[in-house]
Amino acid sequence: MSVSTSSRRLMVQAQAASGGERRQRRRRRPLLLRDSGQVGAMSRRMVRRVLERNIEERYRAGHIGTEDALHLFDELLQVAGPSSTRAINCLLYVVGRDCPALGVSLFNRVARAKVPPHNVTYSILIGCCCHAGRLDLGFAAMGNIIKLGFAAEAMFSFSHLLRAVCAENKTSYAMDIALRRMPEFNCTPNVFSYSILLKGLCVEKRSQEALELIHMMVDAGGSCQPNVVSYSTVVDGLLKEGEVNKAYSLLCEMLHQGISPNVVTYSSIIFSMCKVQAMDKAEEVLQQMFDTGILPNITTYNSLIHGYYSSGQCEEVVRIFKKMSRNGVQPDIATYNIQMDYLCKSRRFAEARTIFDSMAGKDQKPNVTSCSILLHAYAMEQSFHDMHCLIELMVENGIAPDHSVYNILIVVYAKGKMVDEVMHIFTKMRQQGLNPNAANYGTVINLQYWPNG
DNA sequence: GTAGGGTTAG
Helix, strand or coil, rough: CCCHHCCHHHHHHHHHHCCCHHHHHHHHHCCCCCHHHHHHHCHHHHHHHHHHHHHHHHCCCCCCCCCHHHHHHHHHHCCCCHHHHHHHHHHHCCCCCCHHHHHHHHHHHHHCCCCCCCCHHHHHHHHHHHHHHCCHHHHHHHHHHHHHHHHHHHHHHHHHHHHHHHHCCCHHHHHHHHHHHHHHHCCCCCHHHHHHHHHHHHCCHHHHHHHHHHHHHHHHHHCCCCHHHHHHHHHHHHHHCCCHHHHHHHHHHHCCCCCCCCHHHHHHHHHHHHHCCCHHHHHHHHHHHHHHCCCHHHHHHHHHHHHHHCCCCCHHEEEHHHHHHCCCCCCHHHHHHHHHHHHHHHCHHHHHHHHHHHHHHCCCCCHHHHHHHHHHHHHHCCCCCHHHHHHHHHHHHHHHHHHCHHHHHHHHHHHHHCCHHHHHHHHHHHCCCCCCCCCHHHHHHCCCCCCCC
C-alpha cells in the first residue's frame, strides 16, 4: 500500500479539520517574503537560504507555532531545493505534533516537491501516522524506508512503530520486530526500543517477562545497558502486579549498577504504597526523597492526595496541599480530578461542579477525565438534564468522549432497556475510531442486556 | 525526530 494513495482519506479529513485553512493561508501575505518583487530581485537560492536559516533558528528557540509553521511551509515549498530538508523537517515536526493527520498531508506535498526524501522526514511521517491511529500507513512508510535503503538508520521510525504496536497490546509482535526484524536490517535496538518493549510487557501484566528482558540486556553486556528509565519501568510493573520482593530486588540491582533512582522511580513506589493505603510507608519514602535531594513533583503529590482521600484522611490532604504550596508545586488537572472524584463519591456533587467550573479560571481546562467524573455523578443521580448539558459542553469545547464516557452512557441506556440507544453508542464509538473495549462489553453483559436475547 | 510515574467508566 502506498502512503500517498492510501492516506488520501486522511488528507481530506485533515483539510476538513483545518477548515479550508489552506485557502486562507494562500491569501495571507508571506511572513518573510513581504514583496513578491523581492523574489525576482534576489536569486531563488538566496531566498531559500534566508528562509531555511530563519526557520531552523526559530525552531531551535521554540518560537514556531502550528499556524506559523503552516505559513512558512507554503513559503518554503515555493523555493525549496535539496538543501531545504532540515527546515522542512522542523515544520513537519511542529505541525505533526499538534495535528498528525495534517502532518501526513504535508509530507505528501514534500514528496511531490523537489526535495529528496530523508530518513528524518520519514521518521516524522511515521510518528504522525502512528499518532493519527494509522499504523497501517506507518508500516507502508517503513516499506518505503526499506526500499530507499534507510532501514539501518531508521531507529526513530522503528521506535514509533514499536510504541504504536505496544499500544495495541501486541507487545509480542513488537518484540519480534525489535529482536528479530530490526537486526536483519542492521538496525540494532537501542535503550529506547527496549524501554518501549519493557513498558508494553508491564502494561500487559507480563512484568516477569520484562524482568527477564532487562536481565537479558545486562547479560548481553553490550552497549545497550538498562538505564534509570528501563529499571523504573519494570519496578513499576512489578509493584503494580504486587511483586513487591521482586521490585525491591530489582531496585537493589539498579543501585548495584551505579544507577540512582530519580523522581519517577520514587513516585512509582509511593503510588503503589498509596494504592494499598500504606500511607505511613509512603510518607517514609517521601522523606527519603527529600533526604537524597530529589524533590517530589505534582505526580508524586497526586498519589499521596489520592491515597489520603481513599483512606478517608481528608485532614492529611489539607496538610499535603500546604506542603505542596511551601515547595512551590502547583496543583494540575489530575489534582482537581482527584478532588472532584472524592467529592462525587461523597455525594457532594455541587462542590465537585464548583471545582469543575473554576478550573478554566485557574488555567487548567477540564479534560475528558474531568467530564467523565462529573457525568458519572449525574448518571448515578439519574440527572439526565445535567448529563445532556455536560455532553453539549464537551461538544462545544471539542472534548472527544472516550471509553469511559461512552461506558457511562451505555450503563444509563442499558438500565433503561433502551436497546436502540445502546446500539447507537457502539456505532458512534466506531465512527470515532474507538473500538469498544472489554469494559464496554462487560457492562452490557453484566446488566444482562443482550440485543438479540 | 524515539523510552518510564499520577486522575475517570465496569
